[in-house]
Amino acid sequence: MSIQKNEIDDVNPNKNLQIPEWINANYFQGILAKDYPDFERIVKFITNAATGPGENFTTIMVRVIIDLQLKNSKSLTTSYILKTSLINSGAxxxxxxxxxxxxxxxxxxxxxxxxxxxxxxxxxxxxxxxPECKFIEDFAERTSIVMEDLRRxxxxxxxxxxxxxxxxxxxxxxxxxxxxxxxxxxxxxxxxxxxxxxxxxxxxxxxxxxxxxxxxxxxxxxxxxxxxxxxxxxxxxxxxxxxxxxxxxxxxxxxxxxxxxxxxxxxxxxxxxxxxxxxxxxxxxxxxxxxxxxxxxxxxxxxxxxxxxxxxxxxxxxxxxxxxxxxxxxxxxxxxxxxxxxxxxxxxxxxxxxxxxxxxxxxxxxxxxxxxxxxxxxxxxxxxxxxxxxxxxxxxxxxxxxxxxxxxxxxxxxxxxxx
The missing domain is CATH 3.90.1200 (Aminoglycoside 3'-phosphotransferase; Chain: A, domain 2)
Incomplete structure (x- = not known):
């Protein structure tokens, strides 16, 4: 499911959230290729907190908003939710x-x-x-789950x-x-x-x-x-x-x-x-x-x-x-x-x-x-x-x-x- 740009805002509800650097455009190349067979390239990649302060306590939740271009030159905007483990938490x-x-x-x-x-x-x-699960990664250095963004x-x-x-x-x-x-x-x-x-x-x-x-x-x-x-x-x-x-x-x-x-x-x-x-x-x-x-x-x-x-x-x-x-x-x-x-x-x-x-x-x-x-x-x-x-x-x-x-x-x- 794709959406028009004006249907999704890129407001960050928690600017203090430390988003890991590995959550980047390269990480989503394979996910996009699977979801969109005519996927050609990422035009714009934005990461924001998926929830505000005090709304989630056990994981890091990131909303990823992507402008992408298809092989037929058509462009669209999509988004995902990525969940990964807490960073430097005593818990x-x-x-x-x-x-x-x-x-x-x-x-x-x-x-x-x-x-x-x-x-x-x-x-x-x-x-x-x-929600539909799009991708799962489980390694010693990190674990992540990518899901559809239900807000769409x-x-x-x-x-x-x-x-x-x-x-x-x-x-x-x-x-x-x-x-x-x-x-x-x-x-x-x-x-x-x-x-x-x-x-x-x-x-x-x-x-x-x-x-x-x-x-x-x-x-x-x-x-x-x-x-x-x-x-x-x-x-x-x-x-x-x-x-x-x-x-x-x-x-x-x-x-x-x-x-x-x-x-x-x-x-x-x-x-x-x-x-x-x-x-x-x-x-x-x-x-x-x-x-x-x-x-x-x-x-x-x-x-x-x-x-x-x-x-x-x-x-x-x-x-x-x-x-x-x-x-x-x-x-x-x-x-x-x-x-x-x-x-x-x-x-x-x-x-x-x-x-x-x-x-x-x-x-x-x-x-x-x-x-x-x-x-x-x-x-x-x-x-x-x-x-x-x-x-x-x-x-x-x-x-x-x-x-x-x-x-x-x-x-x-x-x-x-x-x-």
């Missing part, structure tokens, strides 16, 4: 140990095509989950600070149910996913890392919560992070005979893109950023999505309705794909949501903090993990305080603090 080793790039490579190269084929064979229905198809994100309203949440849950159903059927037919999809942050190798930061984080939370007002009760029952970490390590693998899926693992508003029709109705919903995928309970994705990205008036008030919407679509898609085991009931899903409710708490005291922040050029993974002053300021964000004051009594009533 780089943690993400390397998580195998985030091998996971995403496998997702794009084999898992998504397999899921989409399952739907096509079972229902003759075209189901797409994310008019996809966009919602405002993460406002969150997803009920209409958008319903569409996301429909797509998530399709993804989860395909993963359960794939597991049943083709066997387990690769071993690295059983890995998460929470294992014995990372225990010292998280315990050290967890103690500091707990102190910051309790100090700041004194300023919120009316939260003294929750300060008294605030869990120790050693207990939280131990719980996650023990829950690393799903219990025998418990319904399990391949979780997206990072299912929040910036990793969800919508395409609309002329009447502002959602035509399509795509996921991006498949680097945290994890085999386990669907409660992980559900809590992560609802806690981090549902709008304030949806997050708690519509929680049970959201779970029902998910279950209805999960059951329908499992039937379409001819899942041979017992399909979980709505009660089953609610029960795992109670069992794994700590996922919601953990999401709120980590991911939700940065999602509700105003765009901030100082917001990056290192400042988030290591700068105590930055974290303390983040916790005083009025949007975050409002969300937490809504969630705290709800969590207590659901037994979240009983670990």
């Amino acid at each position: 780089s080793e943690l993400f390397i140990n998580m195998n985030i790039f091998p996971k995403e490579m496998e997702i794009y190269q084999s898992i998504l095509p397999k899921f989409e084929k399952l739907y096509k064979e079972s229902s003759r229905k075209i189901v797409k989950f994310g 198809k008019k996809f966009k994100n919602i405002n993460r600070c406002l969150g997803l309203d009920l209409y958008h949440m319903e569409e996301v849950l429909k797509k998530l149910a399709q993804f989860h159903a395909a993963s359960a059927v794939s597991f049943e037919r083709f066997g387990p996913f690769s071993e690295h999809f059983s890995q998460s942050f929470f294992d014995e190798n990372n225990r010292a890392f998280f315990e050290e930061r967890g103690k500091a984080q707990r102190k910051i939370f309790l100090d700041v919560m004194k300023k919120w007002g009316g939260c003294e009760r929750y300060m008294e029952i605030w869990p120790n992070y050693e207990n939280i970490l131990q719980w996650f390590i023990e829950q690393e693998k799903p219990a025998p005979n418990e319904f399990a899926v391949l979780n997206h693992g990072d299912c929040w508003s910036n990793n969800i893109m919508f395409q609309y029709d002329a009447n502002a109705k959602i035509k399509e919903t795509y996921f991006v950023d498949f680097q945290m995928c994890k085999w386990g309970t669907p409660a992980q994705d559900l809590y992560y999505l609802i806690t981090s990205s549902a709008a304030y008036d949806v997050k708690v008030a519509e929680f049970d309705k959201l779970i029902r919407i998910y279950h209805e679509n999960l059951a329908a898609n499992l039937k379409i794909l001819k899942y041979s085991k017992s399909i979980p009931t709505l009660k089953d899903i609610h029960m795992i949501m109670i069992k794994y409710s700590l996922w919601g708490f953990f999401t709120a005291i980590n991911t939700m903090i940065v999602i509700l922040l105003d765009p901030n050029e100082n917001a990056n993974i290192d400042s988030y993990m290591n700068d105590e002053e930055f974290r303390a300021r983040s916790l005083m964000n009025p949007r975050y305080i409002k969300a937490m004051k809504q969630l705290l009594p709800w969590w207590e009533n659901r037994g979240v603090f009983s670990i």
Whole structure:
């Protein structure tokens, strides 16, 4: 798909981003030759940050805009998204140990095509989950993934600070149910996913890392919560992070005979893109950023999505309705794909949501903090993990305080603090 020059702007949303020098015109010669058989030469090559400050924490995201000339002298403009690893980040080793790039490579190269084929064979229905992958490179010195630029198809994100309203949440849950159903059927037919999809942050190798930061984080939370007002009760029952970490390590693998899926693992508003029709109705919903995928309970994705990205008036008030919407679509898609085991009931899903409710708490005291922040050029993974002053300021964000004051009594009533 090509576009006219005036349909794409070359504004750089993050001029402080350090773009690697190897992302240049020569790097894209082969990609262009494959996409455009009549490709002759690059006329103009522009690299910009693909996201603004504080919008992406685990990788470098670059939008590449190219003016090119074809052999028939016709010219056009195209664009791509290139993702590569962080440069000089203290968190780089943690993400390397998580195998985030091998996971995403496998997702794009084999898992998504397999899921989409399952739907096509079972229902003759075209189901797409994310952007088309154009090129993958995996060497010791660098790893990169080049994808289609969904902006060319008019996809966009919602405002993460406002969150997803009920209409958008319903569409996301429909797509998530399709993804989860395909993963359960794939597991049943083709066997387990690769071993690295059983890995998460929470294992014995990372225990010292998280315990050290967890103690500091707990102190910051309790100090700041004194300023919120009316939260003294929750300060008294605030869990120790050693207990939280131990719980996650023990829950690393799903219990025998418990319904399990391949979780997206990072299912929040910036990793969800919508395409609309002329009447502002959602035509399509795509996921991006498949680097945290994890085999386990669907409660992980559900809590992560609802806690981090549902709008304030949806997050708690519509929680049970959201779970029902998910279950209805999960059951329908499992039937379409001819899942041979017992399909979980709505009660089953609610029960795992109670069992794994700590996922919601953990999401709120980590991911939700940065999602509700105003765009901030100082917001990056290192400042988030290591700068105590930055974290303390983040916790005083009025949007975050409002969300937490809504969630705290709800969590207590659901037994979240009983670990």
